[in-house]
Amino acid sequence: MPAIEAIAQRHGIFILEDCAQSHGASLNGRQTGTWGSAAAFSFYPTKNLGALGDAGAVTTSNPALAEQIRLLRQYGWKTRYISQINGINTRMDPVQAAILRVFLQHLAESNQRRAAIADLYTQGLAGLPLRCPAVRPGAKHAYHQYTIRSASRDRIQAGLSALGIPSAILYPVPIHLQPAYKNAIRIGPGGLPETELAASEILSLPLYPQIPKQHVELVIQALRQLLG
Ligand SMILES: Cc1ncc(COP(=O)(O)O)c(C=O)c1O
Helix, strand or coil: CHHHHHHHHHHCCCCEEECCCCCCCEECCEECCCCCCEEEEECCCCCCCCCCCCCEEEECCCHHHHHHHHHHHECCEEECCEECCCCCECCCCHHHHHHHHHHHCCHHHHHHHHHHHHHHHHHHCCCCCCECCCCCCCEECCCCCEEEECCCHHHHHHHHHHCCCCCECCCCCCHHHCCCCCCCCCCCCCCCHHHHHHHHHEEEECCCCCCCHHHHHHHHHHHHHHHC
């Protein structure tokens, strides 16, 4: 983020943070959601802070932007029934908001559990020919996913699946290759090789705060068998 901020400042670029997977994560003591000009959080049920249905929020410390986002959120209304701008309806359901207020109190604890599970994976997978997530000094990971990388990703996923172990590719097709956007984004010759390589190598292992330790051990054992 500091590097991205420096580039953005140099060129006057607006930074919108995608915090859909980073509730509670921080860098140098600064929480995600406070780095960019604005940030989008998802509270989809599977997220670290998840509602019981769809929900989300935008954070910003820019009052003019906050006002604009409030207008966009509800038909562009400043005064009821009068649309000042072309807004939409993205109000959060109050029932979801009430649920999120309660779940928010448990976020730190459930993130701690995620981090403990991640540590089990990192220790258990040490020495295998794959890359585990690395955490930079000063960073606190939210471990929404525990994503490994391997050139043999497809074989590993098939092997896990044969043992009844689910895994996920998040996400398989980079934005610049999505049918909807491939003509909308100008990319130089050679495409985005690092992005495309990552999309072909990533695999997210089972991780949720309540996952039993024995299940994590089974996944580790399976990977050691497949790659050992
Ligand atoms: C990285 C990332 N960004 C954005 C989203 C979109 O979230 P939502 O559909 O709740 O807006 C997701 C959801 O899975 C995500 O993982």
